Amino acid sequence: MERICHIDDVLPGSSIGFRYSSYGKDDIFLVNKSGKIYAYRNSCPHWPGSTLPMRRGQYLDGESRYIVCHGHGALFEIDTGVCIHGPCLGEKLTALSIEIDKDGNVFIVNA
Numbered sequence: 001m002e003r004i005c006h007i008d009d010v011l012p013g014s015s016i017g018f019r020y021s022s023y024g025k026d027d028i029f030l031v032n033k034s035g036k037i038y039a040y041r042n043s044c045p046h047w048p049g050s051t052l053p054m055r056r057g058q059y060l061d062g063e064s065r066y067i068v069c070h071g072h073g074a075l076f077e078i079d080t081g082v083c084i085h086g087p088c089l090g091e092k093l094t095a096l097s098i099e100i101d102k103d104g105n106v107f108i109v110n111a
């Protein structure tokens, strides 16, 4: 289990990416939806291995309602990772398990 950030690093309605492996780009990301943190692999099910954001850390649409892939505009539910619009409709982002300790440190359990 590896600490990746503090809960204050990802405020409600925001997202943040991390380089977890030695791969050159951010390969995991966190989203805070109403105080609950979700973690996913930064890989679009439309073209596995394709990263989602156009700019670093920007995984959400303008209203912070959905995770968006800038490749071809797929939208994913934040809490399920299911694609609800776009070319991979019904497919899911790969969710990761996290733990948050009493001091607010966020750990990836499986990646």
Ligand code: FES
Binding pocket: 044, 045, 046, 047, 050, 069, 070, 071, 072, 073, 074, 086, 087, 088
């Ligand atoms: S690569 Fe994500 S929608 Fe096409």
